[in-house]
Amino acid sequence: MKPRTRIQKEVVRLSGGLPDLTGKQAAYAFEHCFKHYAHRTKGGIITCTKCGHRWKSGHPLAETVCGCTCPHCGMELEVLDTRKRLFKDTEYYSVITARKGYQVLRYFMASVTRRVGQPAEYSLIEVVQWWIAPDRPTRLSSRRTGDRPNPARHAV
DSSP, rough: OOOHHHHHHHHHHHHHTOOOHHHHHHHHHHHHHSEEEEOOOTTEEEEEEEOOOOEOSSSSSHHHOOOOOOHHHHHHHHHHOSSOOEEEEEEEEEEEHHHHHHTEEEEEEEEEEHHHHEEEEEEEEEEEEEOSSSOOOOOOEOOOGOOOOOOOOOOO
């Protein structure tokens, strides 16, 4: 959409000055938006899909029921007995901020790709901004579906 009214032009101008997500905000999104899995092979080798660490299973039944903890990164994991080696998830994450009399609700699409034996790859793309002010109409600024750039990779 091309901004036409004074308020639309103001929102577009202010949108350019919004700060990027901090490392702590991105880490929180990746930590709490997704389930974390451990992949167990038929031979009892467990692989953490977050950091890629491998170890030998000690108690298969207890790990299946209660989960396990990765000895390398300390993440609580849900154990999966599967031949699947690639796991992809997408969730939405929001941040509330204020800018020049507006309350801005920023929505991000958080994605993770996990390959067994490799560290997880995370990405965040901002998709929607709600601009709310008490004395002005609410405005929505969103990314068109065709405007998806290559997502920035974030290390956690």
